[in-house]
Amino acid sequence: MTSSCSQPLTHTPSVQRKKSNKPHVRTACSNCKKAHLACDTARPCKRCISVGKSDSCYDIQHKKRGRPKLRPPFATNSLTSLPSLTAPSAVPAYYYPYPASSAPSTVHGMPHSLTSASAMAMPAPIRLTKPTGPALPVLAPFLPPSPPSPCFEMTKSQRVGSTSTKGPTMLTIFLTLELLCGRASDECMELLGYHPRDLAYQPLEQFLMNPSDLRQVQQKLMASYRHHVSASPAITSPASTVSSADHFHTAPTTLLEIANGSSTFKTRLAFKPAKDRHGDASGAVMDAHLYFGGGLGADLCSLTNLDRLYIVCTLTLSKTSTPHPQPQRPVGVPLIPPDQPARSLTVPSMANYFAFPEADPTLLLPNNTSNTVPIHLASSLSTLPGAMISEPNSQEDLIHMDQVSANFPYFTPTTSASSSPQTSAPSIEILSTTPLTNPSSASSSPPSTTHESPSPLPNYPSNHSFTPIMMSLPYGAPATSFNVHQDTEHLLAWLEDSFPQQTAAVK
DNA sequence: CGGCTCGGAGTATAAACAAC
DNA sequence: TTGTTTATACTCCGAGCCGC
Ligand SMILES: [Zn+2]
Ligand SMILES: [Zn+2]
Numbered sequence: 001m002t003s004s005c006s007q008p009l010t011h012t013p014s015v016q017r018k019k020s021n022k023p024h025v026r027t028a029c030s031n032c033k034k035a036h037l038a039c040d041t042a043r044p045c046k047r048c049i050s051v052g053k054s055d056s057c058y059d060i061q062h063k064k065r066g067r068p069k070l071r072p073p074f075a076t077n078s079l080t081s082l083p084s085l086t087a088p089s090a091v092p093a094y095y096y097p098y099p100a101s102s103a104p105s106t107v108h109g110m111p112h113s114l115t116s117a118s119a120m121a122m123p124a125p126i127r128l129t130k131p132t133g134p135a136l137p138v139l140a141p142f143l144p145p146s147p148p149s150p151c152f153e154m155t156k157s158q159r160v161g162s163t164s165t166k167g168p169t170m171l172t173i174f175l176t177l178e179l180l181c182g183r184a185s186d187e188c189m190e191l192l193g194y195h196p197r198d199l200a201y202q203p204l205e206q207f208l209m210n211p212s213d214l215r216q217v218q219q220k221l222m223a224s225y226r227h228h229v230s231a232s233p234a235i236t237s238p239a240s241t242v243s244s245a246d247h248f249h250t251a252p253t254t255l256l257e258i259a260n261g262s263s264t265f266k267t268r269l270a271f272k273p274a275k276d277r278h279g280d281a282s283g284a285v286m287d288a289h290l291y292f293g294g295g296l297g298a299d300l301c302s303l304t305n306l307d308r309l310y311i312v313c314t315l316t317l318s319k320t321s322t323p324h325p326q327p328q329r330p331v332g333v334p335l336i337p338p339d340q341p342a343r344s345l346t347v348p349s350m351a352n353y354f355a356f357p358e359a360d361p362t363l364l365l366p367n368n369t370s371n372t373v374p375i376h377l378a379s380s381l382s383t384l385p386g387a388m389i390s391e392p393n394s395q396e397d398l399i400h401m402d403q404v405s406a407n408f409p410y411f412t413p414t415t416s417a418s419s420s421p422q423t424s425a426p427s428i429e430i431l432s433t434t435p436l437t438n439p440s441s442a443s444s445s446p447p448s449t450t451h452e453s454p455s456p457l458p459n460y461p462s463n464h465s466f467t468p469i470m471m472s473l474p475y476g477a478p479a480t481s482f483n484v485h486q487d488t489e490h491l492l493a494w495l496e497d498s499f500p501q502q503t504a505a506v507k
Numbered sequence: 508c509g510g511c512t513c514g515g516a517g518t519a520t521a522a523a524c525a526a527c
Numbered sequence: 528t529t530g531t532t533t534a535t536a537c538t539c540c541g542a543g544c545c546g547c
Binding site: 508509510511512513514515516517518519520521522523524525526527 | 528529530531532533534535536537538539540541542543544545546547
Binding site: 022024025026027028032033035036037038039062063064065066067068 | 532533534535536537538539540541
């Protein structure tokens with residue numbers, strides 16, 4: 001929490017709270033929740049009306065309560081069929097058990113009180129990684145022996161030897177269609193002065209000086225959505241089921257993927273200065289790019305999985321705003337535990353990888369539609385503004401891949417440390433099994449994602465630019481029907497959460 | 508005094524586990 | 528199958544703090 005500045009509150013433990021006769025509401029509004037105060041069922045609620053906060057009075061999405069599912073370390077599940085995991089010498093560290101008491105007190109260098117926030121809960125009590133193929137050794141040391149962290153960074157300084165380079169700091173926020181923040185990258189703190197958790201479940205516009213800027217873009221996004229679905233009268237309004245939990249259960253790199261058919265909008269957003277922060281955080285003016293995310297399977301061209309649609313918002317400090325000195329420190333804190341080998345640090349300079357030229361973020365995506373496909377994660381990263389893309393298997397991409405992994409240790413894919421067929425560069429090839437097409441369950445075919453034919457759209461040229469709010473050309477490459485789940489444990493968790501019946505049947 | 512923050516009591520919910 | 532235990536998240540009471 002906010003550093004409870006002064007003294008420990010002298011609370012009297014003997015004080016017995018009397019039972020209140022008033023029943024609690026099922027869901028307190030955002031403001032009342034934050035204030036720990038009583039709410040009511042009306043929206044805006046009575047308290048918000050009385051304090052003039054009706055505009056920000058809305059229901060927040062609850063997380064799942066209750067005891068988390070137990071996940072045995074080596075689930076003998078036909079979904080996964082772990083190969084030869086009984087040989088611990090061959091596979092030294094497939095999972096890292098961590099009792100709650102031994103969980104590191106800091107994650108990514110942040111105070112435990114911040115990063116262990118319940119709001120960021122990740123389910124798995126164990127760390128299980130495994131290759132999806134038989135001959136894919138796990139890069140165990142590359143993985144953090146720590147609980148999955150909700151933290152992620154989109155900008156990362158790359159230390160190669162003594163040099164340190166990085167592009168402009170970029171904040172990424174994954175939003176629901178209603179523009180509620182699902183997940184924000186760690187740059188939030190640096191750029192806006194808010195902890196990522198501060199944004200969770202909040203409407204983004206709440207942090208803006210002029211919310212109408214954002215609403216304008218939202219309208220354009222929705223207009224483009226309607227444009228897509230207009231051909232299909234069955235689909236009326238966007239009804240996304242995507243929640244913050246989806247954002248937390250999916251790799252940021254995956255979430256960054258643009259939905260097939262999405263346009264990208266650029267605008268400038270002025271953020272309110274964060275209250276209660278030490279003085280440096282003045283309101284920032286940010287260049288924002290917004291597009292529909294396809295990382296959860298939504299496709300605006302084939303109109304599939306539209307309920308998995310969400311919005312990606314990337315933010316960099318506006319160049320035209322007052323020059324902002326780049327911080328010298330590496331952004332955030334080491335994402336790689338210090339005791340781990342410097343594999344991820346040996347990649348060449350990533351200067352300008354995240355640079356933000358006039359390039360279109362909406363171009364190029366992995367063109368994979370099969371169920372089990374090698375996906376180059378860099379390709380999904382290539383949806384980032386300014387990402388330089390060459391051939392999917394190029395050295396450059398592989399380097400980017402590595403960078404991605406360095407940035408997202410938790411989501412680090414299982415990788416082949418020894419056998420990289422094409423290059424000596426650290427090659428990370430993700431063999432992802434499309435989760436929804438469960439190969440072993442012939443009977444229970446999970447819903448609607450098998451998606452065999454890619455969208456027949458042409459590829460659009462990549463050279464178009466933005467005006468203040470300008471629609472980019474629709475992204476035309478066929479998108480993956482589903483995405484990379486680099487971590488089987490993660491995948492299992494996701495499967496079980498998403499399709500309890502099916503997975504139970506399989507078991 | 509009113510508003511704000513926040514510790515924590517009481518409660519709801521869900522999974523694991525035990526008993527039948 | 529049902530009841531109990533355990534683990535987590537939720538609401539909101541009530542106390543301290545602060546500015547007016
Ligand atoms: Zn309320
Ligand atoms: Zn309210």
